[in-house]
Amino acid sequence: MKKSIPFLFLIFGLLSSAFSQVVPLKIGVAGLHHGHVGWVFEANERPDVEIVGIAEPNRELAERYAKQHGISMDIVFDSLEEMLEKTKPEAVTGFGATFHHLEIVQICAPRGIHVMVEKPLAVSLAHAQEMAQLARQHEIHLLTNYETSWYASNEKAYEILHSGQIGETRKVVVRDGHRGPKKIGVGSEFLEWLTDPELNGAGALMDFGCYGANLSTWLLDGQRPVSVTAVTQQLNPADNPKVDDEATIILTYPNSQTIIEASWNWPIGIKDLAIYGLTGAIFADDGSHLRVRMAEGYSGFSEEKMELLERSRPYDDPFSVLLAVVRRETQLGQFDPYSLENNLLVMEILQAAKESAETGKTVFLSKK
Template structure:
């Protein structure tokens, strides 16, 4: 009996694939990079090489930053532009990868949308709900894709958790989800000083740790809830390191209230180590995603958790955001509604983050209206 139950659990955890295996375009997607101030801009040339994209130009108005990026990556000066519209009209790319300040994402989409150029921005989509809705409006009007990239979107455990919640019903009705995201905090070091300056700016970044890492929990929770929105948001932000972050929070706890569930997002620049993990509790079981490949599950019948190794081979995901962007633009894959990269998801993420900011400032719970 025990062996039979284990076999059934194994089949349950294997689950169906609701997406096809990742596909790559036959020819690389021609892209322009819009800004290189983001710390993740190193992924463009530092990540594993992929034939999915070809960088044909880099827009960076800060000449000093452009010169440093050029030297660091041994790039020709001809690749760089100080005017985005000129770069787009000259190079006629198929897509743009935005690695600038979050508050500047709207200006990138404004330049790209009328030209039919698709966009991928680094998380979060915007700093205000108004900007997020303008981006969505432009994307709809001109028929372009605007995707938002999160590291956790590449995690096989993120996809597997969704399958266990929705495709197999392993946990039953979800009641509580807890996210722990962040690290020990950024420092103003020479090689990331431009990134640090806007990351710790209340307007350019929207907030501190609350926006930098709170967006992960809001993004995945929206995915797990299949687009259902919370009816209220309560947040408490703290500033434990005013000497380093004088203008923004470095500690944030956000509670999202749904009709049948609660979500707790703990975003911090004060963890003793890097972490991006989540816990999902339902009426019939639990799931704990420790990182991108390690998962622990427990049903009501189990005396202890079962530990699993989840890989992209058994749970297909695109583990490179540029490959995913290229596949979407070329029509090889259509993102599921409210999956992590989509506009539907990320407009709601910004609405949640903006409500959390308002709640933390007022000390009151914010009711969301739709």
């Protein structure tokens, strides 16, 4: 027992030393109008992330968050340009309206500052293409963060699918939705732009349809859909007078089909995924629960249920991913959910979905 005490002190000392040697990623925050902004303030409490500046002209909003999270108003600036000049962040995270993502990249890319935005990448394909061109020209990383990128269940589903266990993919169904932003009580600053067709690009189609397009692109290794067919409705015009609140998008591929269900009308919040192969099916019911059913006869099946631990670092958290990519500790796969390649195709899909919903016709994507 006498030897164990010095040993414990040695381990404690080594861990303390390791944490003390962490050089935090200096992050600038562009905007505070997104309901997910709390994530970056939570990350700021870790030793590997430091918020050095915030660009937010709404002083009342900034003061609210500063007080809530113990942030000095000395690092809050009215403009992104001033914040970058005064604080010199390594990367900027976008937490404003999706429409402003382009402006963030226009300002950051020429300065060599990396960018991560909340999903989706942009409000339109034209915005996305300009962002991509700037990112490549100035050699910055441009990431898009989706909550479902952290899900251990989705990672395991990808692994099982690509192992060949359920055979070749025939159908993917992705469902994402809740009761609607107003009914779940999002902040007024978030609700204002989320239900604005210019600032958000659409309603539920953009807010939740992007998840399915992102996951389908990843699961199918970057395949381009042959066609996109979408139907949108406005089932709750009182809460969502300017945008759709119900969307179903069908993507056809040469050998499979993806159905994306996006809703602001569901009684229960849902983010799930189903993959149907020739010999079995995978069901990711939420972030940590997975079921695999292998076919037996006509309607029979054997089922394996899994409860999964969090994804391993850095993929358990978006800011860990950002740090690892910026510091060149990891390299994203070409069609990783965070990747620019994936999210450019997502924007092609969403643009085609909006066109299809407006015209009532199937839109065929050009071949590349």
